[in-house]
Amino acid sequence: MHATKISTQNLLDQILEKIFKQFDTLAIIEDTNAISIRAAVALWRPLEPKEVACHCISAICRLQKPPRIYAEKTLEEILHRSINNECHPGDRDDNLWITINDYKPPKTQTEWEQTCFLDKSFHGYYKWPKIIKYPLNKRERYTRENMPEQVAILYDRFIDKKYVAQFIQFMVLDKETDNSLDVTRYRMFK
Known part of the structure; x- marks a missing residue:
């Protein structure tokens, strides 16, 4: 009820205006040319699909993992x-x-x-x-004969040495400066 009064609205508007004046910084606009914009877009565009691909491979590997066998004694x-x-x-x-x-x-x-x-x-x-x-x-250990079709697709990809080399290069070169553990990549090989 108090929030709908004009005086309360004016007070909130004044507080917001003071906050924006105190903490808002002006954007620095540099003179950039079309080549540098295209280069920046080319550098940043492949990062998101790579990250999504990493999450997808991790999820597929977790889904294909054979279930645990439990015993009761x-x-x-x-x-x-x-x-x-x-x-x-x-x-x-x-x-x-x-x-x-x-x-x-x-x-x-x-x-x-x-x-x-x-x-x-x-x-x-x-x-x-x-x-x-x-x-x-x-x-349950899979062999080539008793392997489900979904697992066979992953098996064929990871048997290919060229694919494994590209995959390792992606894993190593993607985040050179970040030394923290990536849980998604850990789960992929767990």
Whole structure:
């Protein structure tokens, strides 16, 4: 209601006018010729399609990734011994296998595929759930014969050495001054 009054509108207009006078800078117009304008347009035009192409390739690679296989086991099946189901917070013998200090890396492929990695670090600190659902370290591996058509297109592109060389050159030369991690490009190869 107060905002529609003429005095309030005038006050707002005066405040905006003072702000514009204090902080507005005049544009510096340089005398540019047509050649420099065309050169600037030619330099900046390809950057946006390259960035969009990078996002598209990253999204397609993420969509073609095979799904994870999950397993559900009880803690007795994982530890091969019975556990106490009472609430005892802290490090105990039954939860040392999820701590970093007790981790022993697997030495063979079969040991790696049988290793249980929990992505929920809070499991086991107080007590264990009845059933633990965790992703297996085994994924479907594509061969040329059982590869879906969409994955085959990506496979053919990345097998071509000329394409890979151009792609690496684009990745390296696109942002020479920017040393920060580009999440999109990281996801592309993840």
